[in-house]
Amino acid sequence: MIKAMRTAASGMIAQQMKVDNIANNLANVSTTGFKRSAIEFQDVLYQNVRRAGSASAVGAEVPTGLAVGYGTRAAATVRQFSEGNLMPTGNPLDMAITGDGFFQIQHPDGTTAYTRDGTFNISADGRVVNSDGFFMLPEITIPEDATSISVGADGVVQVMVFGEQEPTEVGQIELARFINPAGLMAVGRNLLVPTGASGEPITDIPTQSGLGQIDQGYLEMSNVKVVDEMVNMIVAQRAYEMNSKAIQTADDMAAIANNLKR
Amino acid sequence: MQLVGGTILLLAQPVLKASAEDTVIKGIYTSASGMLPRIKKQELTAHNISNVSTPGYKRDALFTKELTRAESRLAPKKSDWEEPMVNEDYTDYTPGIFDKTDNPLDLAIDGDGFFTLELPDGTRAFTRAGTFTVNQDGFLAFPGGPLLLGEGGPIEVGSGKVTISQSGKVDVDGFEFDRIVPMTVSDLTRLEKIGNSLFAVPEGSELIPVTKSTIRQGYLEASNVDIVREMIDMIISFRNYEANARALQAQDQSLEHLFNRVGRQG
Numbered sequence: 434m435i436k437a438m439r440t441a442a443s444g445m446i447a448q449q450m451k452v453d454n455i456a457n458n459l460a461n462v463s464t465t466g467f468k469r470s471a472i473e474f475q476d477v478l479y480q481n482v483r484r485a486g487s488a489s490a491v492g493a494e495v496p497t498g499l500a501v502g503y504g505t506r507a508a509a510t511v512r513q514f515s516e517g518n519l520m521p522t523g524n525p526l527d528m529a530i531t532g533d534g535f536f537q538i539q540h541p542d543g544t545t546a547y548t549r550d551g552t553f554n555i556s557a558d559g560r561v562v563n564s565d566g567f568f569m570l571p572e573i574t575i576p577e578d579a580t581s582i583s584v585g586a587d588g589v590v591q592v593m594v595f596g597e598q599e600p601t602e603v604g605q606i607e608l609a610r611f612i613n614p615a616g617l618m619a620v621g622r623n624l625l626v627p628t629g630a631s632g633e634p635i636t637d638i639p640t641q642s643g644l645g646q647i648d649q650g651y652l653e654m655s656n657v658k659v660v661d662e663m664v665n666m667i668v669a670q671r672a673y674e675m676n677s678k679a680i681q682t683a684d685d686m687a688a689i690a691n692n693l694k695r
Numbered sequence: 696m697q698l699v700g701g702t703i704l705l706l707a708q709p710v711l712k713a714s715a716e717d718t719v720i721k722g723i724y725t726s727a728s729g730m731l732p733r734i735k736k737q738e739l740t741a742h743n744i745s746n747v748s749t750p751g752y753k754r755d756a757l758f759t760k761e762l763t764r765a766e767s768r769l770a771p772k773k774s775d776w777e778e779p780m781v782n783e784d785y786t787d788y789t790p791g792i793f794d795k796t797d798n799p800l801d802l803a804i805d806g807d808g809f810f811t812l813e814l815p816d817g818t819r820a821f822t823r824a825g826t827f828t829v830n831q832d833g834f835l836a837f838p839g840g841p842l843l844l845g846e847g848g849p850i851e852v853g854s855g856k857v858t859i860s861q862s863g864k865v866d867v868d869g870f871e872f873d874r875i876v877p878m879t880v881s882d883l884t885r886l887e888k889i890g891n892s893l894f895a896v897p898e899g900s901e902l903i904p905v906t907k908s909t910i911r912q913g914y915l916e917a918s919n920v921d922i923v924r925e926m927i928d929m930i931i932s933f934r935n936y937e938a939n940a941r942a943l944q945a946q947d948q949s950l951e952h953l954f955n956r957v958g959r960q961g
Contacts, residue, residue, distance in 0.1 A: 473838065474749040474750070475749060475824070475827045475839075475890070476888070476891070477891075479889065500748075504741070508826070508892075509799065509826070509828075513796070527855040548877065552867040610783055610854065615829055650919075664948055672744075672747045672748055672922070675747065675925070678744075678929070679740060683737055683741065686737060686936050689936065689937055690730075693947075695947075
């Protein structure tokens with residue numbers, strides 16, 4: 434009886450985590466470059482009350498046995514890297530990646546972080562930074578007297594300098610990709626860091642090694658689909674309710690057992 | 696012998712033999728043994744309900760068999776009230792519906808058969824939960840580490856773009872690498888659920904390829920738990936439990952009447 438309660442409680446906890454995760458997805462429905470995540474569940478260890486093949490009371494072999502499981506648990510959070518829609522902004526340093534690559538960002542702690550959020554600006558000293566002021570890697574400096582910036586699909590950054598006829602190349606954007614992007618860890622601020630599961634970054638120039646190309650003047654929108662999330666939320670809420678009913682029933686059964694002795 | 700208070704305990708340790716003189720009490724045992732399977736049933740239902748969102752989960756069902764008197768006579772050195780009900784559970788392998796996830800490494804089998812995995816200890820396990828990832832060595836893996844097996848063993852896809860056709864052909868960047876063939880065993884009742892959405896394949900069993908089944912990339916098979924059915928099961932087992940408890944109490948009342956009222960003068 435107590436077991437049925439714990440089993441159903443594991444179901445409630447699981448559904449609660451699912452709703453937490455859906456809430457995070459929904460909260461990021463307008464976050465540039467955000468990738469929705471999903472929680473995957475697995476069933477938990479089984480207790481063999483009677484093994485298949487053991488002898489029954491009457492000496493016959495039990496054909497199927499009796500194994501009762503202990504509920505469910507969250508197995509993994511999987512980030513889904515399907516591409517979001519591209520939104521034109523007209524801002525020369527807004528970039529979107531069509532393909533599997535990530536921008537490389539110099540995190541203030543010295544490590545390299547990765548992002549799909551291509552909202553870049555120019556810092557006071559002319560370097561290309563993201564909206565938090567973290568440098569893009571490799572570092573690119575835009576000259577003070579530049580009148581226009583153009584970024585090619587292959588990541589070559591050129592500027593027109595006042596008084597000159599030909600554009601000047603000032604840098605080359607490099608992108609990174611991972612064997613298993615679903616294994617990247619989100620650290621907030623739209624940044625992802627590699628883990629043992631994601632594998633080491635493979636860096637190259639855009640359009641090479643399956644990294645995809647850069648679209649200047651566009652931003653990649655969040656890939657959260659509100660309708661999907663809403664449907665998932667309704668399902669999770671009902672499943673939560675079902676599990677609570679199972680706990681209630683187990684409790685009622687325990688009450689009956691207690692009331693056997695008057 | 697105690698009348699009621701210890702009945703369930705006695706059932707839990709079924710060593711006493713019901714003899715001719717305690718036939719009055721036998722009815723209490725019968726009612727109590729009608730209650731016990733419903734507890735197990737409730738545990739199974741709770742497990743099914745808690746796994747309503749587990750991809751590839753197959754519901755557990757219980758059937759309770761009443762032993763006939765003839766069968767219980769066959770039991771040597773066993774009392775005839777022991778296990779009047781025999782519980783057996785079986786797994787219902789009905790396919791679940793397909794959920795579109797758009798994750799290229801989510802796979803579902805349309806038809807019979809299972810994905811074959813190699814566990815870290817070298818043994819084989821089956822799963823219907825196609826929630827695969829690429830591990831850091833570039834192999835297709837199941838959450839927790841087991842490797843997905845294709846026709847040529849573990850499938851190494853490296854960092855390429857993986858496309859899996861309906862026939863299970865694994866293409867990486869357009870080149871054919873391997874093939875995923877759903878496998879099964881001749882007797883599904885011999886598969887044992889071991890948690891983590893895995894079914895242990897009994898040692899020495901022959902794996903039979905299921906060529907009729909197709910693989911669907913970007914889909915997951917949902918749990919086959921039907922919540923309406925589980926709710927009904929829960930209500931039925933609860934009411935059965937209640938009815939047996941009532942019957943037990945009624946017999947207790949008759950006994951009380953017998954001992955305290957019958958034969959009393961005036």
